Amino acid sequence: xxxxxxxxxxxxxxxxxxxxxxxxxxxxxxxxxxxxxxxxxxxxxxxxxxxxxxxxxxxxxxxxxxxxxxxxxxxxxxxxxxxxxxxxxxxxxxxxxxxxxxxxxxxxxxxxxxxxxxxxxxxxxxxxxxxxxxxxxxxxxxxxxxxxxxx
Amino acid sequence: xxxxxxxxxxxxxxxxxxxxxxxxxxxxxxxxxxxxxxxxxxxxxxxxxxxxxxxxxxxxxxxxxxxxxxxxxxxxxxxxxxxxxxxxxxxxxxxxxxxxxxxxxxxxxxxxxxxxxxxxxxxxxxxxxxxxxxxxxxxxxxxxxxxxxxx
Numbered sequence: 001x002x003x004x005x006x007x008x009x010x011x012x013x014x015x016x017x018x019x020x021x022x023x024x025x026x027x028x029x030x031x032x033x034x035x036x037x038x039x040x041x042x043x044x045x046x047x048x049x050x051x052x053x054x055x056x057x058x059x060x061x062x063x064x065x066x067x068x069x070x071x072x073x074x075x076x077x078x079x080x081x082x083x084x085x086x087x088x089x090x091x092x093x094x095x096x097x098x099x100x101x102x103x104x105x106x107x108x109x110x111x112x113x114x115x116x117x118x119x120x121x122x123x124x125x126x127x128x129x130x131x132x133x134x135x136x137x138x139x140x141x142x143x144x145x146x147x148x149x150x151x
Numbered sequence: 152x153x154x155x156x157x158x159x160x161x162x163x164x165x166x167x168x169x170x171x172x173x174x175x176x177x178x179x180x181x182x183x184x185x186x187x188x189x190x191x192x193x194x195x196x197x198x199x200x201x202x203x204x205x206x207x208x209x210x211x212x213x214x215x216x217x218x219x220x221x222x223x224x225x226x227x228x229x230x231x232x233x234x235x236x237x238x239x240x241x242x243x244x245x246x247x248x249x250x251x252x253x254x255x256x257x258x259x260x261x262x263x264x265x266x267x268x269x270x271x272x273x274x275x276x277x278x279x280x281x282x283x284x285x286x287x288x289x290x291x292x293x294x295x296x297x298x299x300x301x302x
Contacts, residue, residue, distance in 0.1 A: 024234060025234060026232070026234035026235040026237075028181060028193050028194075028197055030182065031181065031182040046179055046197065046199075048199070048204055048235035048236075049234060049235065049236075050234075050236045051202050051203075051235070051236040052202075053177075053199055055177075080177045083175060083176060083177035083199070083201075084202070085199075085202040086202075
């Protein structure tokens with residue numbers, strides 16, 4: 001099970017790198033994927049576009065469920081983002097669904113770290129919203145059909 | 152010889168990461184160090200401070216000599232830097248000397264790629280000058296003793 005989760009995690013990271021690269025980002029994966037010790041100081045993926053920096057901890061799951069993250073991992077992610085003047089996200093890939101990006105500010109604290117609940121997952125960003133959040137593109141408002149009458 | 156060059160290269164990358172981290176950069180090494188195939192699309196090291204991005208191809212040598220770099224490596228480095236709105240450098244570590252950073256614009260073209268000659272190496276930047284080049288700190292002028300009289 002550990003092996004299969006690791007290889008799914010590796011495939012997920014590659015998929016994220018490919019998608020972000022296709023959208024014009026410069027993207028780099030951390031070395032030593034799967035080796036928690038060696039990569040402790042690094043985010044899983046760093047993406048930069050026109051000076052806007054996003055750093056990601058990647059979590060892939062075979063089905064929707066609560067995702068728990070150690071405090072230390074979030075702390076390292078936030079320190080890296082702060083040095084870079086970038087933003088930190090948990091990038092979640094549930095099999096069969098699109099990527100969802102959770103800004104770390106939305107994480108729910110637990111006794112020993114943080115949690116991405118289903119409710120938080122539902123409030124996450126898709127890849128276009130991520131670009132808005134990073135300041136790379138203007139808001140999506142004008143693409144959204146207004147829900148109220150304009151009469 | 153290949154093995155010793157590779158492990159020297161690995162140590163050099165780690166040294167560069169450590170030095171840049173100590174100066175406040177967020178820094179990441181590329182995965183699969185030494186595997187030219189896997190890392191082809193990545194710079195050796197990416198460093199970001201307050202939105203300013205530097206990407207590096209790292210070259211370490213036991214003594215001062217001309218350094219040759221394949222055109223493809225430089226092209227990939229420049230593409231990554233362009234996407235990030237960053238700057239691209241060859242980071243050169245000659246045993247017993249400090250790091251020297253060569254902006255890729257200074258590279259001399261050869262028939263099949265580029266060269267860092269001793270003359271170019273002498274015109275490279277030290278780590279403080281790198282920070283000025285990146286726009287992270289103001290010029291060093293005020294720290295340099297004027298060579299003309301101020302009378």
